[in-house]
Amino acid sequence: MRITIRDIQKMKAAGELIPMLTAYDATSAYLGEQAGVPMLLVGDSMGMVIQGHQSTIPVTLEHMIYHSQIVVRSTEKAMVIGDMPFMSYKVSTEQAMQNGARLMQEAGVGAIKMEGGEFIAPTIEHMVRAGIPVMAHIGLTPQSVNQFGGFRVQGKDKDTAEQLICDAQAVQDAGAFAVVLELVPTELAEEITNKLKIPTIGIGAGPHCSGQVQVFHDLLGLFPSFGPRHSKKYADAGQVMKDALTQYVSEVKAAQFPTAENSSKMSQEIIDEIHRLWR
């Protein structure tokens, strides 16, 4: 039985901190689940860490369905959350409902995530009533990076902080089961977490949220020359992998790989037969 939104709400009620991680393929999904992550997010950060774009904007619903299918197929217990990509839910409530339904029916995710606060709350309400569990996402919402003029901390002044508190309240009232707070000052994230009944899942929002979410590639240092300030590199896996691949290249060039250990043999009888045939 997979983890459900009720289990996540129980964790919040018990004061248990909630880890969440992104996953995009069979490897990241398998490793995340083996590590005991209860919520795996097929994030549209995929646009940057998998597809090599500068933002999440080029990601389409078809991409999200394809990668969510893989993550669902590769896990048994974790709740898999599918991100709704840019412009797949803000045109109209009908559009959001249809696309959310596709992620659930075609990929089998247990919930979807949408960026936006007060503005998106009526859509969240319709989707939740229709049986689509929604995780909201406020603060720095990467799909609006062009509107924000970069990936910057949000809610640093009184007006924007108040707006974020209203956004958090609005998505909770609309029925979201949790809300991601991205790049929000620690004090504001704490205030919002204390105000809400639903869990807050922080990324660059300090230690007082109900849980944390991180991008798989950032935690493992898969891009050796890059790591955002809000993440911690728990392993230098990128460097380890790069060194291993460099060694592979030099061993192939020096005829040191493969050795007898990496190869298989055939019987002398068959070899003699082949020689007879081809001579």
Ligand code: KIV
């Ligand atoms: O797309 C993503 O990975 C996200 C998380 C970083 C919250 O939205």
